[in-house]
Amino acid sequence: MSDWADLPDDLLNVILSKVFAKDRQSFGLVCRSWNTVAASSPYRYSPCLMYYHRSMHKWRFYQYNSFFCMDFPELENAEIRCSNYGWLLMSRYDNNLFFFDPFNNRKIELPCKLRFGYTTLCFLHPPTSPDCVIVGIGTPDSNNVMKICVLRHGEDEWEINEYRPNKNEFLVSRGAPVLHRGLLYFLDVKGNVATFNMSKCDDCKPRLHVKFRCLRRRRLGNKIKEHFLFKIKGEEALFAVFLLHEERKVNMYRLLEPEMKWEPVEDIGDKVLYLSHASSFGDTAYLKNMANRIYFSRFHGDSAVFYSLNSGKYHSLDGDYSENNSYGLKRLNFATWITPAPTPEYLAAEMTWCSQGSTY
Amino acid sequence: MVTTDEKGPLTAKKKSVIIRSCDGDEFLVSESAAVLSTSLKKILEEKEDRLIHLSDIDNKTLAMVIAYLSTHADDGLSDDLKRSFDQEFVSGKEFDVLKYLVLATDTLQVTCLCYTVAKKMADIMKNKLVEWVRREFDIQNDYTPEAEAEIRRLDAWAWDDRQLEDD
Structure with a gap:
């Protein structure tokens, strides 16, 4: 073998899976055939689990059972609140908010602070888009008032909406809300569903709808410990995964509409789910063996743990762990799944939230 | 030349095969070690022959792979x-040695x-220049300067010179 430019593609892909970020760019620059592999590699834009490693003082990325480490001085004293479109929505301890794109090292500061201690905070559309909105939802307080606050692209003040869902308590879940059929869907801790209409409409229709008794087995609602609401690429419906009790039994559901009932799902075929509190989504599995699995932000030693819908068990990627519960696994509650996005060419105007001297 | 593998004399019960490198050296390997390579396993299943000739793996590389398989x-x-x-096994090896090794393991399908x-x-390769x-x-750079500049621009993981480390 003399011509190393012609290494087999699968071999180049193995090497490529072990390099990250700038080294991945270098890889594609070596020669054209390497670039062809890099451009079509499943590793290029596949989800990474990103979290702060306290004792190392570094941000760690986990992708396909490889770890990569990065320094982000910009993210000091900040917490990941939501992640989407390759961007992170971060809040600092002083309640300032900003967006950060860790793959392209870009940052957008937001003009106003967090007003309340929101249970869940999310954004819809990329932060560079004029359609981008940030939504914070605060669980009903002692007066049973639920706050839904909206910050639109180009505006420097939150639109504050207050609701009294009705007699029943609707304790908002930490799981990130999802934009679906033009409405914002979010959950309460018992697995019930609320929808919120983002646009301020003039007709007096209520913007918030809360639906109770979404789970047919109602008592199940009291046992849910973690909630994930998400869409799966290529699927029409909205899905949820509820983890029950301490052993974290996995229950997956599809939302039947308009009845707003959860229908159990046993199998997701060739799809794979990436679930974390700040971001959850499903996609077609790039690698066949990843199909019908749920990746949480859980580890067994240094090996990621997934839940297999085939076996109904949690397994570690190195094969050392295989149990129907998740006792003793390391849970990374502040980690988020994030998918590297290709670098678009931003105009300077897109990189600011409010343009100075605009007509807003 | 026949080299027994490092596990010492083979017992009569254990079947063994002879693997010949492209430069003609022959290695005696136990069948249980050989079948850890998916390619060798297939060859052994298909034919009775106990001599396998590998036309694209040199003796130095083959010796390393066999040491791995035997272990x-x-x-x-x-x-x-x-x-x-x-x-x-991989520490302290020259990049050149690893290159041939990775290719051999790919050919022999020793995934691990x-x-x-x-x-x-x-x-x-981490933190190394293109x-x-x-x-x-x-590898010859087959990009035109324009094409290379275009890729650098489009695919800019704009990391500037921040250090990336593995742990």
Whole structure:
């Protein structure tokens, strides 16, 4: 073998899976055939689990059972609140908010602070888009008032909406809300569903709808410990995964509409789910063996743990762990799944939230 | 030349095969070690012949692969010992040696070793310039300066010169 430019593609892909970020760019620059592999590699834009490693003082990325480490001085004293479109929505301890794109090292500061201690905070559309909105939802307080606050692209003040869902308590879940059929869907801790209409409409229709008794087995609602609401690429419906009790039994559901009932799902075929509190989504599995699995932000030693819908068990990627519960696994509650996005060419105007001297 | 593998004299019960490198050296390997390579396993299933000739793997590389296979076929070794063997196996090896090794493990389909070597190569390639990789792999830059500049611009993971580390 003399011509190393012609290494087999699968071999180049193995090497490529072990390099990250700038080294991945270098890889594609070596020669054209390497670039062809890099451009079509499943590793290029596949989800990474990103979290702060306290004792190392570094941000760690986990992708396909490889770890990569990065320094982000910009993210000091900040917490990941939501992640989407390759961007992170971060809040600092002083309640300032900003967006950060860790793959392209870009940052957008937001003009106003967090007003309340929101249970869940999310954004819809990329932060560079004029359609981008940030939504914070605060669980009903002692007066049973639920706050839904909206910050639109180009505006420097939150639109504050207050609701009294009705007699029943609707304790908002930490799981990130999802934009679906033009409405914002979010959950309460018992697995019930609320929808919120983002646009301020003039007709007096209520913007918030809360639906109770979404789970047919109602008592199940009291046992849910973690909630994930998400869409799966290529699927029409909205899905949820509820983890029950301490052993974290996995229950997956599809939302039947308009009845707003959860229908159990046993199998997701060739799809794979990436679930974390700040971001959850499903996609077609790039690698066949990843199909019908749920990746949480859980580890067994240094090996990621997934839940297999085939076996109904949690397994570690190195094969050392295989149990129907998740006792003793390391849970990374502040980690988020994030998918590297290709670098678009931003105009300077897109990189600011409010343009100075605009007509807003 | 026939070299017995490091596990000492083979017992009569154990079947063995002879593997010949492209430069003509022959290695006596136990069948239990050989079948850890998916390609060798297929060859052994298809024909009775106990001599396998590998036309694209040299003796130095083949000797290393066989040492690996024999260690992993040894039931007396714990998984932990095998794992530490893997780590030592790739450490301190020249990039050039690893290149041939990764190719051989790909040809022989020894997935585990292939991954270990690829990881080591990736570690060495970390924070290296494109020019370094081209030189080490002896690859001609077939980009026009315009095309290269275009890729650098479009695919800018704008990391500036921040250090990326593995842990």
